Structures are given as C-alpha cells and as structure tokens.
Amino acid sequence: MTTLGAARDWLTxxxxxxxxxxxxxxxxxxxxxxSVCLAVSCLIALPVALVLGHLGRGGALAVxxxxxxxAVPTFAVxxxxxxxxxxxxxxxPAVVALVLFAVPPLLTNAYVGVREVDRSVVRAARGMGMxxxxxxxxxxxxxxxxxxxxxxxxxxxxxxxxxxIAALAGxxxxxxxxxxxxxxxxxxxxxxxxxxxxxFALLVEGVFAAAERLAATRPGSGR
Amino acid sequence: xxxxxHDCLARNEWICGAYLSTRRRILLDAVVQHVQLTAVSVLxxxxxxxxxxxxxxxxxxxxxxVLAVTTVLYTIPSLAMFxxxxxxxxxxxxxxxxxxxxxxxxxxxxxxxxxLRAVPEETRQAARGLGYGPxxxxxxxxxxxxxxxxxxxxxxxxxxxxSLVTVxxxxxxxxxxxxxYAGMNSYFKAQVLTASVLCVVIAVAADLLLLGVQxxxxxxxxxxxx
Numbered sequence: 001m002t003t004l005g006a007a008r009d010w011l012t013x014x015x016x017x018x019x020x021x022x023x024x025x026x027x028x029x030x031x032x033x034x035s036v037c038l039a040v041s042c043l044i045a046l047p048v049a050l051v052l053g054h055l056g057r058g059g060a061l062a063v064x065x066x067x068x069x070x071a072v073p074t075f076a077v078x079x080x081x082x083x084x085x086x087x088x089x090x091x092x093p094a095v096v097a098l099v100l101f102a103v104p105p106l107l108t109n110a111y112v113g114v115r116e117v118d119r120s121v122v123r124a125a126r127g128m129g130m131x132x133x134x135x136x137x138x139x140x141x142x143x144x145x146x147x148x149x150x151x152x153x154x155x156x157x158x159x160x161x162x163x164x165i166a167a168l169a170g171x172x173x174x175x176x177x178x179x180x181x182x183x184x185x186x187x188x189x190x191x192x193x194x195x196x197x198x199x200f201a202l203l204v205e206g207v208f209a210a211a212e213r214l215a216a217t218r219p220g221s222g223r
Numbered sequence: 224x225x226x227x228x229h230d231c232l233a234r235n236e237w238i239c240g241a242y243l244s245t246r247r248r249i250l251l252d253a254v255v256q257h258v259q260l261t262a263v264s265v266l267x268x269x270x271x272x273x274x275x276x277x278x279x280x281x282x283x284x285x286x287x288x289v290l291a292v293t294t295v296l297y298t299i300p301s302l303a304m305f306x307x308x309x310x311x312x313x314x315x316x317x318x319x320x321x322x323x324x325x326x327x328x329x330x331x332x333x334x335x336x337x338x339l340r341a342v343p344e345e346t347r348q349a350a351r352g353l354g355y356g357p358x359x360x361x362x363x364x365x366x367x368x369x370x371x372x373x374x375x376x377x378x379x380x381x382x383x384x385x386s387l388v389t390v391x392x393x394x395x396x397x398x399x400x401x402x403x404y405a406g407m408n409s410y411f412k413a414q415v416l417t418a419s420v421l422c423v424v425i426a427v428a429a430d431l432l433l434l435g436v437q438x439x440x441x442x443x444x445x446x447x448x449x
Contacts, residue, residue: 168390
C-alpha cells in the first residue's frame with residue numbers, strides 16, 4: 001500500500017503535470033496517437049471486410065490474417081520499422097506498427113458481422129430490386145453494426161494499451177512516464193504511469209459501451 | 224575497421240549467416256527463456272482458469288464478477304501490467320510470468336465457460352440418469368465436451384503470450400525481446416530481424432502443437448465430420 005500511496009503523491013504533484021514530460025502533454029500525445037491509428041485502421045479494415053462479407057468470399061483469409069497478426073509481436077514490428085527508412089519520420093514506425101496490430105480484430109469482427117446477417121433478409125432485399133451496393137449499405141451494414149462496433153471498441157482499448165510500447169522505442173505517449181520511471185528506478189512513477197494508462201483504457205471502454213447503448217436505443221436505428 | 228565485402232556483420236545487413244553461426248549460443252538461450260516464460264505462464268493460467276470457469280458455471284451469480292474482473296485485467300496494458308506488479312515481484316522472471324498469467328486468464332476463463340455452457344442439457348440429464356455424481360459428470364462429460372472451445376482459447380492465449388513475452392525486455396526477462404531491445408539500441412539489424420522471426424516461428428509452432436493435441440484429445444469431432 002505504501003507504493004500506491006507514493007504513486008498517488010507522484011500523481012498529485014502539480015510539477016509532474018506540466019511541461020513536455022508532464023502528464024498533460026503525454027496524455028494528449030497518447031490520445032492523438034491512438035485516434036490516428038484507430039482512424040487509419042478503420043479506413044483500411046472496414047471497407048475491405050464489408051465488401052468481402054457482402055461477396056461471401058475471403059472469410060478464411062480474414063480469420064487467418066487475424067490469427068497470424070496475434071503471433072507477430074508489436075514490439076518487434078516497431079523495432080524492425082525503426083531500423084528501416086520509415087524510422088526517420090517521427091511517430092511513423094509507431095503508427096504503422098499499431099495499425100498493423102489493430103487491423104486484424106476490426107477485419108474479423110466486421111466480416112463475421114456482415115456474414116451473420118440473416119440470409120433471408122438479404123434475399124428479400126434482392127427480391128425488392130435492391131442492387132448489391134444498396135443491399136450492402138442499407139441492409140447488411142445497419143444489421144452488422146453492433147458487431148462492427150464491438151470490433152472498433154476492442155481495437156480502441158487494445159490500442160490504448162499497446163500504444164505504450166511506442167515509448168520503448170523512444171516515441172511519445174503515456175508509456176514514456178513508465179519507461180522514464182524505470183530509468184530513474186522510481187517505482188512510484190512507474191506505478192503512477194501504469195495507473196494512468198489503465199484508467200485511460202477503462203475510460204475508452206466505458207465511452208464505447210455508452211455509445212453503443214445510445215446507438216441501440218436511438219429511434220429509427222433499426223432496432 | 225573497414226567493412227570487407229564478405230562480412231555481413233560489419234556491413235550490418237538484415238540477413239546474415241555469420242550472425243547465426245557466431246551467436247548460436249545467445250539465440251538458443253533466448254529461445255529457451257522465451258518458451259519457458261510462455262509455457263509456465265499459460266500452464267498456471269490454465270490451472271487457475273478451470274476452477275474459475277467451473278465455479279462460474281455452477282454458481283450463476285459468480286459468473287458476472289469472474290468475467291468482469293478478468294476482462295478488466297485484460298484492458299491493462301502489458302507494459303503497465305509488468306510495472307504495476309513491480310512492487311510485488313521486483314525485477315524478476317516471476318514478474319513477467321505473473322503478468323502473462325493474468326492476461327491468459329481472460330481468454331481461458333471465457334472460452335472454458337462458453338464450452339461448459341454449450342454442453343446440451345439433455346446430455347447432462349442423461350448422465351445424471353445413469354447415476355453420475357456431480358464430480359464424475361464434470362470430469363467425464365462436461366469438461367471433455369468443453370474441450371474444443373477451451374482449446375481454441377488456449378491456442379489464442381499461447382500465441383498472444385509468445386508475442387507479449389517480448390515486452391518483458393523492459394525488466395530484462397523478455398526472452399527474444401531482450402535481443403530485440405538490445406538490437407534496437409545498437410542498431411543491429413540482423414539481431415532484430417532474427418529474433419523477431421524466431422518469435423513468430425515459436426508462436427506458429429506452439430499453435431500447431433496445440434492443434435495436434437486437440438485432435439488427439441477429441442477424436443469424436445473428426446468422426447462426426449467424416
């Protein structure tokens with residue numbers, strides 16, 4: 001409990017909140033990194049998954065990519081990129097490594113979501129004269145939305161957690177508070193940094209859970 | 224030293240045979256540490272997950288808290304998890320193992336519970352009708368039928384653990400992660416690439432091994448398909 005007390009003292013010291021190494025700056029860096037990575041991964045994964053799901057092809061591919069993605073350590077990808085020409089532009093390696101990490105869960109969830117739409121509903125849409133594009137956008141996409149959102153939520157929480165690894169390779173974000181604590185051999189700072197990241201991850205989880213609930217109860221949302 | 228055309232170590236190339244032959248000992252030690260950390264963590268996770276899942280299945284009010292706690296543990300980042308456990312374990316291999324155990328718990332408890340819940344009620348009633356007690360029912364009917372779902376969770380947990388061990392490099396017990404970390408600081412390309420590839424190889428090998436074990440343990444699933 002003394003460690004937690006020391007961590008609390010570290011967190012409540014105003015000196016630790018300001019400046020370039022301060023909590024406020026690191027928090028913003030972390031938020032920016034996660035937002036950019038989540039947006040890029042969604043832009044890559046969702047259209048591909050929706051089209052594959054609509055066509056009913058490439059399911060094995062999506063699942064295999066997802067499984068293979070788990071086997072590749074994000075830390076290793078980050079360091080590998082750091083040693084290539086990509087490593088020269090600032091946060092580049094971290095963004096690429098994290099996008100590669102976030103794409104598989106998004107891809108699998110969206111693909112499975114579209115595939116699990118009741119086939120008779122899809123046939124009814126075709127029978128009403130909807131084109132493939134209309135079926136995808138007006139029928140399959142709304143029905144698959146809960147599953148797609150679950151994928152986005154998982155990816156977002158995992159990104160918040162994994163973005164700390166960027167700090168191991170000299171990137172910004174909350175992970176820097178932890179690695180700096182390790183280098184200073186300051187356990188209170190390490191624990192304080194860890195608590196900050198954990199609370200951030202849980203907050204993101206909570207925000208997404210609330211958003212899903214709102215989306216589900218909104219009138220005209222098709223539920 | 225002036226790099227000679229034949230010396231890929233001096234030229235710092237990504238793929239380098241000389242690296243493999245001169246550092247065989249170091250690589251082997253790192254692989255052994257990596258496999259040990261993964262295996263010990265997943266085994267401890269499994270030993271803890273089975274009773275938790277059985278408890279959650281038998282006492283429905285317990286399932287909510289059990290799932291909630293394991294899910295919260297999963298949202299804590301690996302780097303943060305290792306650091307949160309630091310005051311308890313210090314800079315040691317047990318620190319990395321403890322962190323990985325907590326991670327594998329989520330995946331294992333969820334999957335074993337899903338498997339137990341999927342056992343048909345008629346099957347359980349039939350077993351009870353044959354005079355099976357609760358323990359015998361669990362050991363000879365419910366757990367074997369939950370095996371495919373449990374094994375799926377075990378495979379995911381193992382593969383994730385192999386990749387998470389690398390983060391243990393921050394406390395000096397990261398198996399191949401140590402080599403990646405050191406290679407990053409010294410800009411040693413061959414070491415980073417070799418260690419990264421070995422991580423993936425270990426993960427794929429472990430996955431295939433578990434798939435084989437699953438096939439041996441559940442011969443009925445193949446018979447049904449044939």
